[in-house]
Amino acid sequence: MRTICLYFEIHQIIHLKRYRFFDIGTNHYYYDDYANEFSINEVAERSYIPALSALIEMAKNSGGAFKVALSVSGVALEQLEIHAPAVIDLLHQLNDTGCCEFLAEPYSHGLSSLANEDCFKEEVKRQSAKMKQMFGKAPKVFRNSSLIYSDEIGGLVASMGFKGMLTEGAKHILGWKSPHYVYHCSHNQNLKLLLRDFKLSDDISLRFSNSEWNEYPLFADKYISWIDALPQEEQVINIFMELSALGMAQPLSSNILEFLKALPVCAKEKGIAFSTPTEVITKLKSVSQLDVPYPMSWVDEERDTSCWLGNSMQREAFNKLYSIAERVHLSDDRRIKQDWDYLQASNNFRFMTTKNSTVGLNRGIYESPYDAFTNYMNVLGDFIKRVESLYPMDIDNEELNALLTTIKNQGGEIDELNKEVEKLQAKLEKEKSVEKPVKAKETVATKAKAPSAKKKPAAKKTTKKEAAK
Numbered sequence: 200m201r202t203i204c205l206y207f208e209i210h211q212i213i214h215l216k217r218y219r220f221f222d223i224g225t226n227h228y229y230y231d232d233y234a235n236e237f238s239i240n241e242v243a244e245r246s247y248i249p250a251l252s253a254l255i256e257m258a259k260n261s262g263g264a265f266k267v268a269l270s271v272s273g274v275a276l277e278q279l280e281i282h283a284p285a286v287i288d289l290l291h292q293l294n295d296t297g298c299c300e301f302l303a304e305p306y307s308h309g310l311s312s313l314a315n316e317d318c319f320k321e322e323v324k325r326q327s328a329k330m331k332q333m334f335g336k337a338p339k340v341f342r343n344s345s346l347i348y349s350d351e352i353g354g355l356v357a358s359m360g361f362k363g364m365l366t367e368g369a370k371h372i373l374g375w376k377s378p379h380y381v382y383h384c385s386h387n388q389n390l391k392l393l394l395r396d397f398k399l400s401d402d403i404s405l406r407f408s409n410s411e412w413n414e415y416p417l418f419a420d421k422y423i424s425w426i427d428a429l430p431q432e433e434q435v436i437n438i439f440m441e442l443s444a445l446g447m448a449q450p451l452s453s454n455i456l457e458f459l460k461a462l463p464v465c466a467k468e469k470g471i472a473f474s475t476p477t478e479v480i481t482k483l484k485s486v487s488q489l490d491v492p493y494p495m496s497w498v499d500e501e502r503d504t505s506c507w508l509g510n511s512m513q514r515e516a517f518n519k520l521y522s523i524a525e526r527v528h529l530s531d532d533r534r535i536k537q538d539w540d541y542l543q544a545s546n547n548f549r550f551m552t553t554k555n556s557t558v559g560l561n562r563g564i565y566e567s568p569y570d571a572f573t574n575y576m577n578v579l580g581d582f583i584k585r586v587e588s589l590y591p592m593d594i595d596n597e598e599l600n601a602l603l604t605t606i607k608n609q610g611g612e613i614d615e616l617n618k619e620v621e622k623l624q625a626k627l628e629k630e631k632s633v634e635k636p637v638k639a640k641e642t643v644a645t646k647a648k649a650p651s652a653k654k655k656p657a658a659k660k661t662t663k664k665e666a667a668k
Contacts, residue, residue: 201434202474203426203466204393206268206342206365207442209247210308211239211275213541214563218574223581229538234563236282243283246446251289253445253456257463258298265463266298266473269442270342273306273326274540276333287333294334300475303327303338303361309543310507312343312352313494314521317528320359340364340476344545346395346439346497347504350490354386361390363480365439368394369495369502376487379433383485391480392489395439395497399425404444408453419461427469435479439497499554507548512572516579517548523583526590535589538582547575 214234218226257265271290279286293299305311306326311319323341331337340363341356348366356364368378378394402422406412414421426436441448449455463473474482498506508514520542527539550562550571565571 200470200472201426201429201431201436202472202479203462204268204435204437204474204476204479205266206270206302206437206439206476207250207445208342208440209269209271209275209442211242211272211278212546213274213278213544214238215547215574215578217564218577218581220577223577224584227534227581227585229578229581230541231564235278239278239282242443242447243279243286245451246443247283247286248289249451249456250442250445251286251293253460254299255289255293255296257460258293258296261298261463263296263298264467264473266300266475266478267293268300268302268340268476269293270302270304271330272304272308272344273322273329274308274544276329291334300340300477301330301334301336301338302365302476303330303341305344307540307543308344308545309540310344310347310504310517310545310548311521311524311543312347312355313504313508314517315524316355318521318524319355321528323359340480342366347494348392348491348496349494350385350492352494353384353390353392353491357384357387357390363391363393363476365393365395365437365476366491367495367497367502368396368437371502372489372491372495377430377433379429379436380486381435381480381483382487382489385488385490388485388488391485393435393437393476393479394489395437397497397502399436400438400440403438403455403458404440404448407449407455407458417458419458419465422458423462423465423469423471426466426471435474435483506552506554507545510551510553510568512568513548513551516551516572516575519576519579519583523586526586530586530589532589535586542575542579542582547571551575 214231215229216231216234218229254267258267269290276287294301303323304326305319305322306329307322309322311322327338339361341359341361342365343352343356346365346367348364353364364384373394378396380394382392382394384390384392399422402414402417406414407417409415429436445455445459466473494504495502496504496506508517527535530536549560550565551568552560553568562568562571565574
């Protein structure tokens with residue numbers, strides 16, 4: 200049976216404030232609080248709240264037949280908890296329907312998978328733990344920031360225990376192949392890959408309200424008919440986009456939510472189901488490995504990483520940031536850790552792009568990519584000074600690596616000891632549970648065997664004759 204795998208991303212940009220060269224060393228707060236609060240409230244009211252309400256309605260009305268997947272960055276969750284708790288409530292309601300799967304991704308929505316393996320693993324584990332804490336289940340499927348993927352990244356994700364990963368169905372990778380099959384990582388066949396159909400996805404997220412588009416207006420029955428007309432052997436249609444496309448990129452006045460609500464009904468008429476990523480990778484076998492020697496993404500026509508790392512400014516900022524990754528990893532300062540998450544976010548590097556083809560890029564306070572680079576490097580300069588004050592640069596790499604190795608070994612020993620303690624506690628509890636009924640039986644048996652107390656013989660009465668004697 201043909202199935203649609205529908206996925207939405209939720210991420211929130213953290214806006215940096217105007218930070219001057221002379222602020223370095225004197226001002227350690229880097230953020231535009233007004234812009235951050237305003238932007239998240241705007242997207243919550245115009246997109247997240249109505250879109251999530253629609254998804255909840257679809258799940259309930261379908262009797263569990265409609266399924267959807269969501270990936271929420273850790274940074275977005277932090278901002279939603281502070282500024283838009285109503286969105287968090289709706290996420291819980293959607294989770295309670297049993298029709299939504301939450302995926303894992305890097306906590307910062309950053310590019311650590313391209314720079315530092317340890318940093319990447321730590322981010323993913325932290326975001327996964329956050330998802331389990333909030334929604335009760337640890338994610339089984341992974342999606343990288345902007346669907347970035349390569350053979351090397353796939354092997355790393357598989358080593359972390361994930362069974363599936365979402366990425367882009369890029370033409371330069373697929374060639375004549377179709378994105379409507381399950382593939383697997385060339386470095387580890389246990390990691391199955393779901394590839395985005397960029398045309399069907401962009402028809403909704405980019406073109407839906409464009410009156411000059413030759414398919415305008417697009418109705419649900421027509422959209423489903425396109426899917427139904429695909430070759431019968433193509434069994435999974437992956438439609439991935441940002442949730443903000445519903446309400447922001449495509450205004451609510453375009454009836455985008457009405458279109459979305461009609462999809463399950465029209466799909467059912469054609470015998471087309473909806474599935475979560477885990478359901479797809481569980482039910483369907485891989486048809487072939489996918490060879491991706493260089494990183495790809497879902498951004499721009501090139502579907503690569505050039506929008507973040509395509510010019511010398513971006514690469515300089517990127518390399519400078521990750522040059523202190525090991526030192527940040529050693530720190531237990533919460534402010535350092537939070538600033539590290541916010542400075543890693545991919546939008547910081549995208550603001551520096553000099554490409555003309557970037558779709559819908561709003562640089563905010565920056566007048567140009569050079570302005571964005573200058574501001575970011577000023578912030579990064581102050582951040583590096585703070586990190587160096589904790590772990591000076593005169594500690595060479597050998598010393599630092601030795602320190603990191605010691606910390607890792609100690610962490611491993613602590614984990615092993617904790618596991619041993621848990622085993623012993625479980626064993627003790629088990630023994631206690633066995634001892635209680637045994638003791639109870641012994642008590643009953645002891646009472647049954649105990650001889651009854653013998654009555655003392657009554658003392659003989661002394662007669663008068665005996666008394667006289």
